[in-house]
Amino acid sequence: MKMHKLLLLAVACTWALGAAAQWQWIDKDGRKVFSDRPPPSDIPEKSILKQPSGAARTASLPANPPAAGDTPAPASAASQSQAGAKPAATGKDKELEEKKAQAEAAEAAKKKAEDEKVARAKTENCTRARQAKASLETGRPMMHNNAQGERVYMDEAARNAEIKRANEVIASDCAR
Incomplete structure (x- = not known):
């Protein structure tokens, strides 16, 4: 046993x-x-x-061997077609590319909308700064609120400081 x-x-x-x-x-x-x-x-x-002993090295078997009725293509033609051909895109790759393109388009639209919003704000700031500068340069007495919230007349130093600030806004926001 x-x-x-x-x-x-x-x-x-x-x-x-x-x-x-x-x-x-x-x-x-x-x-x-x-x-x-x-x-x-x-x-x-x-x-x-x-x-293995006695085994000669042969080319690796193709992934899809030919059917019984098919005639295999010559080796040189097969190697040329494999070398020059790119792999076919699958459905997942196409979907991924479409989603990527949509995301890029959405990002571009968002950036464009933001740029337009900034441009409108700059235009509005430019208009207000020009109006303020024109009012300040008239020389008429103007009033403003001080730190305590009281209304006081603007002296020459405060008027020049406000004109300088308006000029800076005009320089940065107005298109030339």
């Missing part, structure tokens, strides 16, 4: 060896790869560390 179990264990171990990776190579990123399939054709022979 012990011999039977030992034999069974030996057979199980040999089956496991058949499932082990038979190919070893170093990929383009410098990582060691173990596989039961041959490496891709872009891996140079010097990078192959181990291969």
Whole structure:
């Protein structure tokens, strides 16, 4: 009975060896790869560390093998079509691009609206500053509220300070 179990264990171990990776190579990123399939054709022979005994390296199998009735294309034509063709965009990529374009358009519209709002505010500030400057330059006595909230007549220094402030607003907000 012990011999039977030992034999069974030996057979199980040999089956496991058949499932082990038979190919070893170093990929383009410098990582060691173990596989039961041959490496891709872009891996140079010097990078192959181990291969099954008696097996010659062949090109990797295509992702979609041809059907029984199809005739395979020549290797040179297949490699040319793969090298020159870009991968087809999937539906998710199109949706992502559309959402990105919509977001960019919304951001541009928001920026344009903000710019228009700032332009209107500058125009209004310019108009008010010009009116205030014209009123101050008339020389008529003007009143303003002091720090205590009392109405007092504006002296010459206060008038010149207000004219200077109006000129600064005109310089910054009025288009020339």
